[in-house]
Amino acid sequence: MDVTRLEIAECLETTFGEGPRRRGELITAAELGGARQEVLSTLDRLPEGPFSTLRSLWGHLPEVPRSA
Numbered sequence: 001m002d003v004t005r006l007e008i009a010e011c012l013e014t015t016f017g018e019g020p021r022r023r024g025e026l027i028t029a030a031e032l033g034g035a036r037q038e039v040l041s042t043l044d045r046l047p048e049g050p051f052s053t054l055r056s057l058w059g060h061l062p063e064v065p066r067s068a
Contacts, residue, residue: 003042006067009054011035020050026057 011030015021021029023046030039046060058064 002065002068003036003038004065004067005058005061007036007039008042008057008061008064011039012054016051016053020052022049022051023047025049026051 008030011033012026015026015029023043026046026049027040027043030043035043042061042064046057051057
């Protein structure tokens, strides 16, 4: 199954409430949220950051569809 923006959003839904996050922090949050390995690999392709919002990720992941 391919990774979607919806799946990434579900894994990171509470991550940005405390300010900008770097790539490693996003991966850790996704791991704690039970993300699949494919999601973690997708997040690992991001630049270091920081990222202020979930929406700020999408410009770096244009190939990831919104939903299945």
